[in-house]
Amino acid sequence: MTLHNCSSHMFTEEKIQTTELRGHRTLAAIVFSDVVSYSALMAANEEYTLDLLRRDFQIMKQLCQRFEGKVLKTIGDALLMYFPSAVKAVGCAKEIQSIFAEAALDRAPEDILTHRIGIHLGDVFFNGSDVMGDGVNIAARLQSQAQPGGICLSQTVYDVVKNPLALKVTDLIPKKLKNMPGSMLVYQIPALYPTPYTSQWELELAQTDQESGSNDSESVIYSSRQWVMLHEHFFEIETFSQNADGNLVIQIPAKSAHDDAALQSLRPNVEQSQPIKFAYQNDGFLVKVRNVEVTPRQDYKIWTFTLEPKYLKKDSNTLEQPYKGSKRLYSADDIAQLKAKRILLNDPPKLPILEDAQIFTPAIAERKMLENLIRGNDTATSVEDCVLQSLYPLYKDRSKVFLELARLRSIFFLKAAGIVEQVQELSLGPISEGKVHVRFRGKRRQLSVNNEPTFIDIEGDCSLMNES
Incomplete structure (x- = not known):
């Protein structure tokens, strides 16, 4: 496959595309992307890799504009975007990865670039043709932690967008970001489909977790990962979402007879009409079980629960x-x-x-x-x-x-x-x-x-x- 209007020279840094921001400090949602294994791809075929990069950048810039953002600059394989809204920033990033994932299904492996995206909400300063500040630095570091084909969010961003976007995320242990003080709890929006780099990323992540958690008693945990509490039981869920009517939908893989029995006991019936305990991530309230569906999957079952929240009245x-x-x-x-x-x-x-x-x-x-x-x-x-x-x-x-x-x-x-x-x-x-x-x-x-x-x-x- 050959793309037209190509040149073999490296991308150079672009100037900020808006003059009204220069000399201003503002709170912004910063989106930073790069290409996985870009150096190896360039070494193998520089001209063709640049052609692919231009193709993808064109799509990303169009989506950035659609979500009311601005492209600040490109440096090599990296694209830096600015959004006045964290919801718009995450929405744009999700659309970018979704379009690339769907397109990859119909492309040969050599015609695909895999992008990682990091997003942070923070203070930035526009200085001439450059943008600086922790917002940019942290977004760049988060990008390096993202799953190939996925998105990595800071907790600041996640707290803003989790309800409007009903995100499915995996929360991680605190990460020590390069050249940044302290550690930061980061959230992953996983890739829509596995990429050629997914297995290696998961292996490296498992090795890091094993090294950091070699002695569990010395661990400090800041999240409950994908655990959910239903009544007096704990399960690891596969998906979590909220319908337009406010009801919650969770999917739980039951991989043992004990899990099946516990989940079976939660089916709604006339005798058991009282609300039950529910907790997930940083939220907890009473719920009523409205519907339960069971779907066979290979050698285990997926239980899908529809739950009606009974939030505490604010009085x-x-x-x-x-x-x-x-x-x-x-x-x-x-x-x-x-x-x-x-x-x-x-x-x-x-x-x-x-x-x-x-x-x-x-x-x-x-x-x-x-x-x-x-x-x-x-x-x-x-x-x-x-x-x-x-x-x-x-x-x-x-x-x-x-x-x-x-x-x-x-x-x-x-x-x-x-x-x-x-x-x-x-x-x-x-x-x-x-x-x-x-x-x-x-x-x-x-x-x-x-x-x-x-x-x-x-x-x-x-x-x-x-x-x-």
Whole structure:
């Protein structure tokens, strides 16, 4: 196959295509792409590789314009684009990879270029014919982490677009990006179809994960990956989506008789009409199972669940009520803090409430009242036990799985009990000397625009042994 209007010279850097941005600093969604194994392709056939690159760049530039973006520059096989909207940026990137993936099905292998894309939302500065700033640097680093034919997002971008775009993503452990301080939690939108480079990328990723997780007890986890909690069960899901009517659709591969039995128990029936627990990634609430379908696939089954969310109502009745003790006043935020600490640190530990207690003192009565407020007995979701302590005996031989599932179950109680409206961070680990380190930050519900939002910050070690 030969393309017309070709020349053999290398691509050179293009000037910024808009003059109104020069000399300005702005918040922008930056999209950075490059070609996998570009150097090897150029070494094998420079002229033809450049022809293919021009073909793909033309498509990418047209899509950039359609999604209201601007091409800032090209450098070799790299294309840098700017979007005022993160939703538009991710939408454009998805369309680019979709068009290339579909086209690849009808092309010979030598006629295909495989692109990786990274996207970050950050501060950038336009200086003459150049664009600079962390937004550009991080997008470039994210691109290098992307699956061949896929897209890699920073958490900043993901938090903005996850609801409008109903993304199917795989969240990873924090990545240390080259020449960038600290680590960053990144999200992958996988390739539509496998590419010639997919197997090697997966092998390298598995080797990296094995090296970083050689001792699971030393791991620190920042996400629960593709685990989902349904009722009291945990499953790894294959897909997650939200319909136009707001219902959730999840697909779960059942690869054991135990999984089949657990999923079978969740089928809706007249006797079991009450909502059940649901948690996925950083969200948790009650759901009703509306439909279940089972599809055979090779030697296992795919269970497809349609779930109706029962979100917490945003009114004053769902918030903790203040309580005036003998020595101090507990505000609603104080009660919420105690609930979160019970879930994550077992502090304060659960108090057995004895109805027939022979000894009665004002101090016992006050502690009993405080215990009722922490439990939230009048709410749909009660906070009674420390999640980490309750799960550890079941998964103590699988440290990393324990941390991921404990995080997910904690998310459910933190969200469904109305303690926080948004989980901004929840990391668990490492495990050492019978304790696990916990770090949490959550944003409380804001009932009025006139009130500043409040936050709950918790950091400490939770004993994994229940000493009660």
